[in-house]
Amino acid sequence: xxxxxxxxxxxxxxxxxxxxxxxxxxxxxxxxxxxxxxxxxxxxxxxxxxxxxxxxxxxxxxxxxxxxxxxxxxxxxxxxxxxxxxxxxxxxxxxxxxxxxxxxxxxxxxxxxxxxxxxxxxxxxxxxxxxxxxxxxxxxxxxxxxxxxxxxxxxxxxxxxxxxxxxxxxxxxxxxxxxxxxxxxxxxxxxxxxxxxxxxxxxxxxxxx
Amino acid sequence: xxxxxxxxxxxxxxxxxxxxxxxxxxxxxxxxxxxxxxxxxxxxxxxxxxxxxxxxxxxxxxxxxxxxxxxxxxxxxxxxxxxxxxxxxxxxxxxxxxxxxxxxxxxxxxxxxxxxxxxxxxxxxxxxxxxxxxxxxxxxxxxxxxxxxxxxxxxxxxxxxxxxxxxxxxxxxxxxxxxxxxxxxxxxxxxxxxxxxxxxxxxxxxxxx
DNA sequence: AAGACAAGACAGATCGTTCTTGTTTTTTTG
DNA sequence: CAAAAAAACAAGAACGATCTGTCTTGTCTT
Numbered sequence: 247x248x249x250x251x252x253x254x255x256x257x258x259x260x261x262x263x264x265x266x267x268x269x270x271x272x273x274x275x276x277x278x279x280x281x282x283x284x285x286x287x288x289x290x291x292x293x294x295x296x297x298x299x300x301x302x303x304x305x306x307x308x309x310x311x312x313x314x315x316x317x318x319x320x321x322x323x324x325x326x327x328x329x330x331x332x333x334x335x336x337x338x339x340x341x342x343x344x345x346x347x348x349x350x351x352x353x354x355x356x357x358x359x360x361x362x363x364x365x366x367x368x369x370x371x372x373x374x375x376x377x378x379x380x381x382x383x384x385x386x387x388x389x390x391x392x393x394x395x396x397x398x399x400x401x402x403x404x405x406x407x408x409x410x411x412x413x414x415x416x417x418x419x420x421x422x423x424x425x426x427x428x429x430x431x432x433x434x435x436x437x438x439x440x441x442x443x444x445x446x447x448x449x450x451x452x453x454x455x
Numbered sequence: 456x457x458x459x460x461x462x463x464x465x466x467x468x469x470x471x472x473x474x475x476x477x478x479x480x481x482x483x484x485x486x487x488x489x490x491x492x493x494x495x496x497x498x499x500x501x502x503x504x505x506x507x508x509x510x511x512x513x514x515x516x517x518x519x520x521x522x523x524x525x526x527x528x529x530x531x532x533x534x535x536x537x538x539x540x541x542x543x544x545x546x547x548x549x550x551x552x553x554x555x556x557x558x559x560x561x562x563x564x565x566x567x568x569x570x571x572x573x574x575x576x577x578x579x580x581x582x583x584x585x586x587x588x589x590x591x592x593x594x595x596x597x598x599x600x601x602x603x604x605x606x607x608x609x610x611x612x613x614x615x616x617x618x619x620x621x622x623x624x625x626x627x628x629x630x631x632x633x634x635x636x637x638x639x640x641x642x643x644x645x646x647x648x649x650x651x652x653x654x655x656x657x658x659x660x661x662x663x664x
Numbered sequence: 665a666a667g668a669c670a671a672g673a674c675a676g677a678t679c680g681t682t683c684t685t686g687t688t689t690t691t692t693t694g
Numbered sequence: 695c696a697a698a699a700a701a702a703c704a705a706g707a708a709c710g711a712t713c714t715g716t717c718t719t720g721t722c723t724t
Contacts, residue, residue, distance in 0.1 A: 272703065286588045290499035294680060304704045306683080315680065366587050374640055375584035378575050379495045388640060416637075416649050423640075424633025428625075431583055431597060431632075440625050447660045448653050481669065502713060513670045515717080524714065 260364050264322070264329040273311045275301040281322045285366045289319055289376055319373075320383055326369045327391045335398065345405040346449050349418060350442055353425065357438035360429040367430035371423065395419060409453040421445050469573050473531070473538040482520045484510040490531045494575045498528055498585055528582075529592055535578045536600045544607065554614040555658045558627060559651055562634065566647035569638040576639035580632065604628060618662040630654050 260266035265281035267274070279301035283292040294315060298305055312318040334355060341351040359365060366372070370388035377384050399415035408414040425441035428434070469475040474490035476483070488510035492501040503524060507514055521527040543564060550560040568574060575581070579597035586593050608624035617623040634650035637643070 288499055288585045288587065290497055291586075293678070295678080302704095305681085305706080307703055309681070310702075367584060371636055371640075372584040372587065375576060375581040376497045377500075378497065378581065378639075385640075392640065413649065416646070417653050420630065420633035420637050420646060420650050420653065422633070423636040424629035424631070427580055427632040427636055428629050430587075431580075431594075431601065437625070437629060440622065441629050444626050444629065444653060444657050447657050451656045503715080504712080511670095514672080514715085516669055518715065519668080 260362055262330050262333040262359055262362070263364065264325040266364065267329070272301075272303050272307050275303055276308050276311065276318070277322055277325060280318055281326055284319065284322055285326070285369050285372065289373060316383070320387065323369060323373060323384065323387045327387070330369075331391070331394055335394075338398075345402040349399070349402050349449065350445060352418070352422065353438050353442035353445060356422070356425050356429075356441070357435050360425075360435035360438055365430070365435075368423075368426050371426060392419070395422065406449075406452070407455045409455055414452060417448055418445060421448075469571055471539050471542040471568055471571070472573065473534040475573065476538070481510075481512050481516050484512055485517050485520065485527070486531055486534060489527055490535055493528065493531055494535070494578050494581065498582065525592070529596065532578060532582060532593065532596045536596065539578075540600070540603055544603075547607075554611040558608070558611050558658065559654060561627070561631065562647050562651035562654060565631070565634050565638075565650070566644050569634075569644035569647055574639070574644075577632075577635050580635060601628070604631065615658075615661070616664045618664055623661060626657055627654060630657075 263281070265278050265285065267278060269275040269278045276297065280292070280297045283297055283300060294305070294308065297318075298308060308318070312321060337355055338348060338351060341348050343351075370391050373384045374388050396415050396419060399418050400411050403411040403414040421441040421444055425437050428437040428440075472490070474487050474494065476487060478484040478487045485506065489501070489506045492506055492509060503514070503517065506527075507517060510517075517527070521530065546564055547557060547560060550557050579600050582593045583597050605624050605628060608627050609620050612620040612623040630650040630653055634646050637646040637649075
């Protein structure tokens, strides 16, 4: 019952998740089903048959669109990453104010994300945690995703004339990862605010050019 | 070759890992082999047969000591947690100085941990990331482990007369988790120092009773 | 005599993958 | 616009491999 085929739903509450999107064709049906199962029950633990049952598609259709399970995993990670970044940076673009306030807004967005009942942690953190050694493709996908965030953070650090732009971005990224993991483990969205307070203190002490 | 049976090694370089200990009997052989494979290649991805091959033991021996794979996972997590905490808190007990310095020493220990070539992240973070939904036993084991750290942090916060003891401990824990994940993903131990600098700033601004 | 262990056959289920057959949908073309 | 060609898709059988777990037989150590 829990993993039954998704019923029609015109209201998109989880803009950050590809798995919550309305699939338009068989390929998307497979990807949204796979995304949900991978992220909630793990990649290795999710078999092809479970994905097909949830997607309501045929086995040949999956292997027509994806050469292997590994390729499906890669496609899901890429789609999840892109959807999440569109949501995240899209919302950040709405924030008015100087760079420090934009950085702090990051943690408000994290709290929104954590508060979603469907929150399952960061797919990339989870994937690297599951595969660790081997599967360099997964690590690379996670790296690409993280670079997007670091690039944005560096831009903010430059705008606020931080002395060490890279180190400032790294520091915020540590708070970012820490908040995600703590919120996932404790099922407690308020870790985003804890991280925000730390960030406020850090940014107020930044050395400036 | 990579996962061959471990050769004799009298020097214990990785005191933090149960998988690096010298097994004394068949049960410990199984547990150290399982620990190594679980932590490096994932729990679901590691089959019983691979564990037995690495341990050099028989299948009946495994099922004589453990009722199921799930129970073996639980036993490995518990052993890994205890070994790690013995190393961590044992080393912390050597640190002289007031509470803030003891807290900062946490991040020096993290850097040591991250610098070990065999570092694979935190087994509990990895386990929760892999299973997420379902498997409440794993989540509970992770919670117990985290409570040990939080209790220690609260004691330090009390000693330095922090106004909000719980929040102070939570903040350091966020930096703790963030450093682990960042170091694991970037294969870069220096994230421990990044987290330490943030902690220094945070502790210097703490509200005191 | 008893328990710990090795070695491995065996079972039933599930894994990822390929293949076949037929239907529906889309695209191209006359 | 209609006919024809092509692609997408459903349903599911079949494959060999691997999965967790059981069971048997025999050796070794206490």
